[in-house]
Amino acid sequence: MARDGITKLQVQQVRIALIAQGRHPSVEAVRAELGTGSNTTILKYLKELGEDEKGRLDDLGALSDELGQLVGHLARRLQDEALQRVQHAEERHTLALQEKLQQLDTQGRELNSSYEQCETLQQQLRDALAQIDGLKEARHQDALQIAAMKTEMHHLTLKLHDRDTQIQSLEAKHTHARQALEHYRESVKTNREQELQRHEHQVQQLQAELRTCQQIISVKQQDYTAVKEQAQELTLQLKYSQDAAAAFEKQLTFLKEDNNDLRRQQQINEAELSELKHAVGARMQETQALTEQLNTMRGAEQTWLQEKSALTATLATQQQLWQQLAPTLDASKPPIFATGEDVLVTDPESRLYNKIGQITRYTKRSDGSIKYSVSxxxxxxxxSEQDITLA
Incomplete structure (x- = not known):
């Protein structure tokens, strides 16, 4: 072995490479490729390799120079073709390996996409269940409000019954007063005036209570409007839930079609899709229950409207009784409002409704009614006094 560490194998590899390139394997060319080594050592190894090659070629020295060159050229071509075939085989193997890796990567991405779609569907299902819980809570609150409204309507009915009793009592007192006035007009004039004053005070209280009842009815109408709007919102939310359920069905169908190429994952996805279908079916049942509850609320709404109509009829009856009673008292009663007082317009059909004015004067007509001039x-x-009240 040479002092600088080069071996016969290294010289042989460089010699084969030079021959494959069509170059003569001289000492200088081999030393240039190796970058190290002495010329003596390289020449020694080249001679040994030449002798070995001559032995492998069955003593080419015994042949003519032309035949020796031909055999050497053929040997080099065989070696080159062998190297090319090995390189081509390695390239084909590399390409096939890359294709397999790309297929595995594509299948992995498709599998990840399927997992993401399943997670998205599960999240949407959880959101839908949360919305249904919200609707249940809203329905419970509506039921509580309706129960409270029914209780309040019952109290109002009892109060109106008490007012009817008071009106009948007032009518009896008024009849007695008229009889007393006819028989004892002169003797009991003072008592008659006191009775009329007390009666007028009670009538004023009754008018105030009637106005209060009208305001309560107005508030109840507003509550009814609010309940009706809530029912409409529940209807819209119900429609949204039905649309969401239909969208879930479509997404489940698309997910089945997308996972046909992945058999093992398809089995897992089909199990998950089956669970989602059961969940959607349960949600549809809850939606039907909400629809039935909405119909129940609408029935309660109709009942409330009937009660409202009955209350309105009762108020109309009381107003008729008051109109029958008022002409009898108008002939002798003094003005209710004095000049300079501030009054509020209570007639809802008047353009001055809820406006405050000041009485400048009043005029008593032949039929006993009093007209007030209000600024x-x-x-x-x-x-008229029926259209105004003290502010």
């Missing part, structure tokens, strides 16, 4: 920021309007 509204300089505008004088003539109003």
């Amino acid at each position: 509204f920021e300089g505008e004088i309007c003539s109003l």
Whole structure:
């Protein structure tokens, strides 16, 4: 072995490479490829390799120079073709390996996409269940509000019954007063005036209570409007839930079609899809239950409207009784409002409804009624006592 560490194998590899390139394997060319080594050592190894090659070629020295060159050329070509075939085989193997890796990567991405779609569907299902819980809570609150409204309507009915009793009592007192006035007009004039004053005070209280009842009915109408709007919102939420359920069905169908190429994953996805279908079926049942509850609320709404109609009829009856009673008292009663007092317009059909004005004067007509001249920021309007109240 040479002092600088080069071996016969290294010289042989460089010699074969030079021959494959069509170059002569001289000492200088081999030393240039190796980058090290002495010329003597390289020449020694080249001679040994040449002798070995001559032995492998069955003593090419015994042949002619032309035949020796031909055999050497053929040997080099065989070696080159063998190297090319090995390189081509390695390239084909590399390409096939890359294709397999790409297929595995594509299948992995498809599998991840399927997992993400399943997670998205599960999240949407959880959101839908949360919305249904919200709807149940809202329905419970509505039921509590309706129960409270029914209780309040019952109290109002009892109160109106008490007012009817008071009106009948007032009518009896009024009849007695008229008889007393006819028989003892002169003797009991003082008592008659006191009775009339007390009666007028009670009538004023009754008018105030009637106005309070009208305001309560107005508030109940607003509550009814709010309940009706809530029912409409529940209807919209129910429709949204049905649309979401239909969307879930479509997404489940698309997921089945996308997972046909992955058999093992398809089995897992089919199990998950079956669970989602059961969940959607349960949600549809809950939706039907919500629909039935909405119909129940609408029935309760109709009952409330009937009760409202009955209350309105009772108020109309009381107003008729008051109109029958008022002409008898108008002939002798003094004005309810004095000049300079501030009054509020209570007639909802008047353009001055809920406006405050000041009484400038009043006029008693031949039929016993009193008309008041009321100033509204300089505008004088003539109003009856039924259309105004003290502000």
